[in-house]
Amino acid sequence: MAKEKKTDEFVVEDAMKRIEEINGLLAKEGTSLKDSLALYEEGVLLSEKCRKSIEGIETQIKIIGETDED
Secondary structure (H helix, E strand, O other): OOOOOOOOOOOHHHHHHHHHHHHHHOOOOOOOHHHHHHHHHHHHHHHHHHHHHHHHHHHHHHHHHHHOOO
């Protein structure tokens, strides 16, 4: 049975989509410096959350691999 997604749960795929949107907005002419800075900050924070989430998944995979070897 599939888990129901919580509304406050971090989803890497959603974050990556948002980072792509941010990249497009930053590349667009006419984006103010203030808005660009806010978008950049949001992108950096999302990127860091993605990195931490992926590292956690890698750790879980290593643990599962070690368990299978025993």
